[in-house]
Amino acid sequence: MTLDEAVWGALNEAAALYRGNPRATNWLGHQLERFAEPVRIAVAGQQKSGKSTLVNAIVGEQIAPIELSDGTQVPTWYRDGAPPRASLVTRNGAAQDVPVDRVDRRLRIDLRSWPPPQVERISVDWPSRALRGATLIDTPACPPSAAERLAREADAVLYLTRHLHGTDTQSLESLQHPPLASAGPVNAILVLSHADELGASRIDALSAAKRVARRYxxxxxxxxxxxxxxxxxxxxAHTARTLREHEFGALSALAGTPRAALDGALLSxxxxxGTDFPAAVSQEIRQELLNRFGVFGVRLAVTLIRTGCHNQAALTAELVQRSGLAELRESIGQCFTERREVLKARSALLALEDVLRMEPHPGAARLTAHLERVLASAHEFRELRLTAALQCGRTTLPDGLDLEAQRLLGAAGTGVHARLGVAEAATGSELRQLAVDVVDRWRVQAENPLFTARQRQAAATxxxxxxxxxxxxxAERG
Structure with a gap:
């Protein structure tokens, strides 16, 4: 039985046990519905860490932030759906549709008639391929005191920071929950969200930022x-995904300007x-480029056009790659969307833990024992922990075994073909023989006397x- 199957059974067992308790029944019913949803990913961090900008970059649309009439922000949930629509959830749990429109190429929601204290959150349905496998939650500033609640509402968290401070570390610590924390950090990715600033906005700033990320x-x-x-x-990343034709034309004009004349104008x-400018690009357009790209982005785009990105599609692809967005999306896929069942099971375990703690029941001993057995046998959590440890270098294996281990643990995909590294055309008998051979080979490594205890434990996983x-x-053959 897989982890998600065991947890699904525990949820239903709890629903039957608490049938006479409306509060617990409603909460458990919500968790059963949530189990079937796409993975919920909260985009969290301190003020001005770039949360809404990153949401826009992932979706490829100008949909965030959404602010109330007084300029404050509440959690906004973005889900895949057509046609576009929005609803507002009040503090008492009531939902109300609100008008949606696009103005100046961005999403607008009319919230003027709603007093901010009444608004709990906003839900937006938006047609997007990026939202088909995940619901993104754009959150207000996340102090450590709010992180625990956030971790229960979301299945996973992208935690953004400009520079890692003690407050960020406290918030990340609050996302972990014993006894689930003993299975490792399976639900958080740390994002250094202003990578160009880490490299002082030099042309090689993104490479410097990636080196900082590796050290972390x-x-x-x-x-x-x-x-x-x-x-x-x-x-x-956001600007690259929403690059406009006239912006590419203006950047091309800048790239066609002699370096000696342009470099000084790109210093600040x-x-x-300013008014004294060496290229035939209007001041209005230059200000728009600054707002959209920043000085660093303009410099990089001009350099890329000069070195071979001669059309808009090529420039967009290169900017997305260099921005780090492609790496982030790959990490989201490997850690979150492909592990949806594991993360949903984790969220359900937290919910069951809350119910058992807040609503004591004389017949709950059997359910508590069941949950303890599930946690003790939750190999999927150990898989995620070891994958992260191998990728980050906390655990190492010699002779290329670490790369094979990551693949077998599901880093390149959780299907059997991806884990074994074979083509989809491989037959069932070929897969079985290869899997048996791999088991035998790794059993030897799990008992290798030259390995450390940690390495043997990794091999056993x-x-x-x-x-x-x-x-x-x-089972499939049978």
Whole structure:
């Protein structure tokens, strides 16, 4: 039985146990419905960390932020859906549709008639491929005191920061919950969201930021709190995905200007937006480029056009790649959307823990024992923890075994073909034989006397994953 199947059974067992308790029944019913939803990913962080900008970059549309009439922000949930619509949820739980429109190429929602204290959150349905496998939650500033509640509402968290401070570390720590925390940080990715600033906006700033991210991955204070650390230039990523034709034309005009004349104008925002400018690009357009790209983004785009990005599609692809967004999306896929069942099971376990603690029941002993058995046998959590440890270098295996281990643990995809690294055309008998061979080979590694205890434990986890593949393939044959 898989983890999600065991937890689904526990949810239904709890629903039957608490049938006479309306409060618990409603809460458990909500969790059963949530189990079937796409994974919920909260985009969290301190004020001005770039949360809404990153949401726009991931979706590829100008849909965030949404502010109330007094300029404050409440959690906004973005889900895939057509046609576009929005609803407002009040403090008492009532939902009300609100008018939606697009003005100046961005989403607008009319909230003027709603007093801010009455608004709990906003839900937006928006047609987007990026939202088909995940619901994004754009959150207000997230102090440590709010992180625990956030972790229960979302299945996973992208935690954004400009520079990692003690407050950020406290918030990341609050996302972990014993006894689930013992299974490792399975639900958080740390995003250095202003990567260009880490490199002082030099042309090589993004490379410098990626080196900083690698150091954080190996940092003993940071690595236990997240699965991965990714550096992203959020503004550049958003602008790249929403690049307009006239912007590309203006950037091309800048790229065609002699370097000696243009370089001085690219030293600062004031010089770039000034009246004395060496290229035939209007001051209005230059100000728009500054607002959309920043000085760093303009410099990088001009350099890329000069070195071969001669059309809009090529420039967009290169900017997205360099911004770190492609790496972040890959990490979201590997850690979150492909592990949807595991993260949903984690959220349900937290909910069951809350019910058992807040609504004591004389017949709950059997359910509590069931949950303890589920946690004790939750190999899927150990898979995620070891994958993160191997990727970040906290655990190492010699002779290329670490790369094979990551693949077998599901880093490149959780299907049997992806884990075994074979083409989809491979037959069932070929897969079974290969899986058996892999199990035998990794059992040897799990008992290798030259390995440290930690390395042998890692190999044993890989063996368990491979044995699971064998059992699945045998069951499919039968």
């Amino acid at each position: 991955r190996a940092d003993v204070q940071v690595s236990p709190l997240c699965q991965n650390v990714v550096a992203v230039a959020g503004l550049l 925002a004031d010089r770039f937006a 890989v063996v368990r994953s491979c044995e699971g593949m064998v059992a699945r393939l045998v």
